[in-house]
Amino acid sequence: MNKLLILLIALATLLLASCASNPFSSYKSTSDQRLEKIYAGDPKSAMSAKETPDILYNMEYGMLLRLDQQYPPSNIYFGRAQQVMDIWANSWLSTTSGELSLAATSMLLNDNANAYQPRGYEKSFLATYYALNFVDLNSFDNARVEIKKMYELEQATQNYNQVLYNQTKIESEKQSHDRAANYLHQQILQKYDFSDINSSKVLALKNSYQNAFSHYLAGFVFEALNEPSLSRPGYMKAGQLSPTNSLIQKSIDNLDNGMHPKPSTSDLLLVEEVGHAPQIESQQVTIFLNMNFIDPKKNCVNTINIFFPKLIPDQNNDAIYSYQLDDQQLTPVPMADVNLMAARALKDETPHLIARNIAAALRNVTAAQLSCSSSNDQLGMILNIGAAITGILLDKADERILTLLPSKININRLNLPYGQHTVTVRVNGQTYTQQITLNQPYQILAFRIMGNQVFFNTQQSMVTK
Numbered sequence: 001m002n003k004l005l006i007l008l009i010a011l012a013t014l015l016l017a018s019c020a021s022n023p024f025s026s027y028k029s030t031s032d033q034r035l036e037k038i039y040a041g042d043p044k045s046a047m048s049a050k051e052t053p054d055i056l057y058n059m060e061y062g063m064l065l066r067l068d069q070q071y072p073p074s075n076i077y078f079g080r081a082q083q084v085m086d087i088w089a090n091s092w093l094s095t096t097s098g099e100l101s102l103a104a105t106s107m108l109l110n111d112n113a114n115a116y117q118p119r120g121y122e123k124s125f126l127a128t129y130y131a132l133n134f135v136d137l138n139s140f141d142n143a144r145v146e147i148k149k150m151y152e153l154e155q156a157t158q159n160y161n162q163v164l165y166n167q168t169k170i171e172s173e174k175q176s177h178d179r180a181a182n183y184l185h186q187q188i189l190q191k192y193d194f195s196d197i198n199s200s201k202v203l204a205l206k207n208s209y210q211n212a213f214s215h216y217l218a219g220f221v222f223e224a225l226n227e228p229s230l231s232r233p234g235y236m237k238a239g240q241l242s243p244t245n246s247l248i249q250k251s252i253d254n255l256d257n258g259m260h261p262k263p264s265t266s267d268l269l270l271v272e273e274v275g276h277a278p279q280i281e282s283q284q285v286t287i288f289l290n291m292n293f294i295d296p297k298k299n300c301v302n303t304i305n306i307f308f309p310k311l312i313p314d315q316n317n318d319a320i321y322s323y324q325l326d327d328q329q330l331t332p333v334p335m336a337d338v339n340l341m342a343a344r345a346l347k348d349e350t351p352h353l354i355a356r357n358i359a360a361a362l363r364n365v366t367a368a369q370l371s372c373s374s375s376n377d378q379l380g381m382i383l384n385i386g387a388a389i390t391g392i393l394l395d396k397a398d399e400r401i402l403t404l405l406p407s408k409i410n411i412n413r414l415n416l417p418y419g420q421h422t423v424t425v426r427v428n429g430q431t432y433t434q435q436i437t438l439n440q441p442y443q444i445l446a447f448r449i450m451g452n453q454v455f456f457n458t459q460q461s462m463v464t465k
Helices: 002-017 027-039 055-067 071-092 122-136 140-176 178-192 198-206 212-224 228-241 246-254 338-373 375-392
Strands: 265-274 279-290 299-311 323-325 328-330 333-336 406-418 419-427 431-437 441-452 455-459
Touching: 002 441, 027 055, 027 279, 027 441, 055 071, 055 122, 055 455, 071 140, 122 140, 122 212, 122 338, 122 441, 140 212, 178 279, 178 299, 178 338, 198 338, 212 246, 212 265, 212 333, 212 406, 212 431, 228 265, 228 441, 246 406, 246 441, 279 455, 299 419, 323 406, 328 338, 333 338, 338 406, 419 441, 419 455, 431 441, 431 455
Parallel strands: 265 441
Antiparallel strands: 265 406, 279 299, 323 328, 323 419, 333 406, 419 431, 441 455
């Protein structure tokens, strides 16, 4: 019997270690290594190319290739991620009965062992950056397709979130009638760290999956395609998401007044992307419990480790950077804060995270109670060790997150004559200059500031020097 128990524990350990998404690994450690290489100005070495169904890898690698202005291969990886996303979106677009990814049967597994489910804002930004790639390839028609997909993803996410909310209410009602689960819930609430997801700015967001920049880009793309009836809703939604933004209102007014770029001038959208999206670090807090109220005959004091994801924001780049366009000094207008969106997404996930902790605690406490009640000291010791090993292996928050998104997105928009123009960005005493050629009525120039590096994204028709 003892040998069998030891064998089962060892087998469980090996099975977990062999999972495609190894629960022993730290995604934060992986992303730290990637970011260090990007900060050193060597994004090509940050990740290696591979074919995999892992949606997070495909999104991350697509973003990395975009940093290096490799738009066609970037689109290959975005396309692989989008195929998975399309299947998910189709199951939720016009229904509230799609397949839930957070099934009750997964509660006892390490979340890292499950296929990654992108958060709502990550889904929207995939379509956004896919569209930006197509704009940089001068394919506004394909960008239009991705904008449409973004709208579909947002509707699907809204339906999905509603089902999760309803499911949480049902599970909370069941839990309230379970003495042990209710007790654990109260203990966890006292220790769970809500500080980074309950700020006034986080609570002010309408949701975690829509942002003003993506919808402003939609308005800009449709305007460039001369579709004002589709452009206006994009700008309007951007205005709803950022109601004090005067640049958005000006774009709506110009559209309503039928204003277009004058001949031989370009309407230039400048997109400043700052830093990287927050990382997640799994943190644990030990709680001492006396669960003998379940069986008053057994006076067992247990300890459980509650685990929660802690957001680690970018500390290197957290500012709005002014820059120079020819002789003009420009200060961009804030349009999206991914830090806040990530925090809001985490807040929305909190009921699941707490339920996950309760399920893990009940599993570990049950095993510990068995060891405490065993009349066989050796067997009790084995059960106790097994419970401890199980907790160490399984009780860890999922650290996966799309870190290569920017932390903030700011914009400017100007009408400039055709010809060459120079953009100068200064970061921590270093100067980066990009010369561009404007030769189309509507163009976009994006650049990403990471550490002391500036990565420019220019359209194909532009001349880079």
